[in-house]
Amino acid sequence: MRTAYSVETVRAAERELMDRLPDGVLMQRAAAGLAAACADLLRRRAPGRVYGARVVLLVGSGDNGGDALYAGARLARRGAGVAAVLLAPGRAHAPGLTALLAAGGRVADDPFDATAAADLVIDGITGIGGRGGLRPDAVPVARAARGSGAVVVAVDLPSGVEAGSGEVVGEALRADATVTFGTYKPAHLIDPAREYAGAVRLVDIGLGAVLPSVPELEALQHADVARLLPVPTGESDKYRRGVLGIVAGSARYPGAAVLAVAGALRGGAGAVRYVGPAGDAVIARFPETLVHTGPPAKAGRVQAWVVGPGLGDEPGVRDAVASDVPVLIDADGLRGLDAAAVRARTAPTLLTPHAGEAAALLGIPREEVESARLTSVRELAARYGATVLLKGSTTLVASPDTSEPVRANATGTPWLATAGSGDVLSGLMGSLLAAGLTALDAGSVGAYVHGLAGRLAARGAPTSAEGVAASVPAAWRDIASGP
Ligand SMILES: NC(=O)C1=CN([C@@H]2O[C@H](COP(=O)(O)OP(=O)(O)OC[C@H]3O[C@@H](n4cnc5c(N)ncnc54)[C@H](O)[C@@H]3O)[C@@H](O)[C@H]2O)[C@@H](O)CC1
């Protein structure tokens, strides 16, 4: 599991730790870890050593620049040629600059000449104190660094990304690797910032001792998902493995029903009951489906419901909401959803909106959801008393229980932005709900498997929702077979 804390929590923990330690110890720990990571990267490149390597530091006005300067001093002592580009001359971390100069480093005469010749660039422009993207004066230097042949290592965070939300509102400097300190921050787990960070290395600076026990954010990794995937036992029959009811599709959108059933069957449901007008299309593709044309309440016993994909104005949502089993509500099922009825439910509810649907549920513009995804998903979960999965380049899942961390999904791929892929996801998560996973686990495990299936299906070329569904077994096997 990767866990992350908000910027406010990190700052409070750092203050507490700093009070216990002599001045500058934390920054020295950070710089030592950063220098060691840079030395590793230099050893992997020709000529394979630190001695003689050309290192450029991009130094902003805060402590992030201080980390870069001290790490630069350490590399200079090992024989690297280190030049600092001061983006805010006069405001650079003074003791750090003194240390660099004492170690034989220098201030670069021309930032563009320096970056053009660099083997490695250390980006210390901004860390958790950065706001609003790179400033205009930093942009050409950052572009030159990225355009050079150098390896770019971000200090704590790629400069320009929003540490607390993972948003990239202006220009940011894309890194090959990021060295962060004490704990991951939300930007390391949430796209697009996560993608800007490259490979992330966490350096221990002793912060664990003062951080709260429950993080704000967590991201399941392969091993966590493997532990949560349901496995049938000798005693399992189709009912114990879970019967999933799906209320989806309409005369206009029969395909959504087929895709939801496809996701459900690959998600391990013992049986799938389909309720709605697209039964013929479903049976033609999946003859194992139990089809029912009446209202959901009359369809027979299920362990969970999925309602909404491609439903149009077909009825059925109310029956599912009124049931006493877990319910996943997606797409058209979310339109005009009655918050009081959802809150009154006795069994878990999982709502799975994309940003537009979430905005409608919250009564705010879509852009507001997009720019504050973490708070939006929390707010929705609180308002509906339900677990909420907010789809996006990084899917987030929040439980209504605020003591539970929000889960960020680590496996997305832009190729998943294809029609019907959400229908497959609904069926898949519904199967996991029917198998007895909590709504938080069903949502986050479903998103993880779905994301990996998307990557396997695409492999760098366009894929379809059917392709994603067909790749779910391969993703499942990959996860279950261990690291
Ligand atoms: N507090 C601590 O105990 C530790 C902090 N560390 C480092 O300190 C960093 C935080 O330092 P700071 O709080 O000084 O903050 P930063 O160094 O992230 O940035 C703050 C400075 O950048 C300027 N700034 C803000 N947005 C900018 C933008 N878009 N473009 C250019 N400049 C911008 C601000 O005016 C301010 O001077 C962490 O990210 C980490 O790298 C580490 O040394 C570990 C220990």
Ligand SMILES: [K+]
């Ligand atoms: K940085």
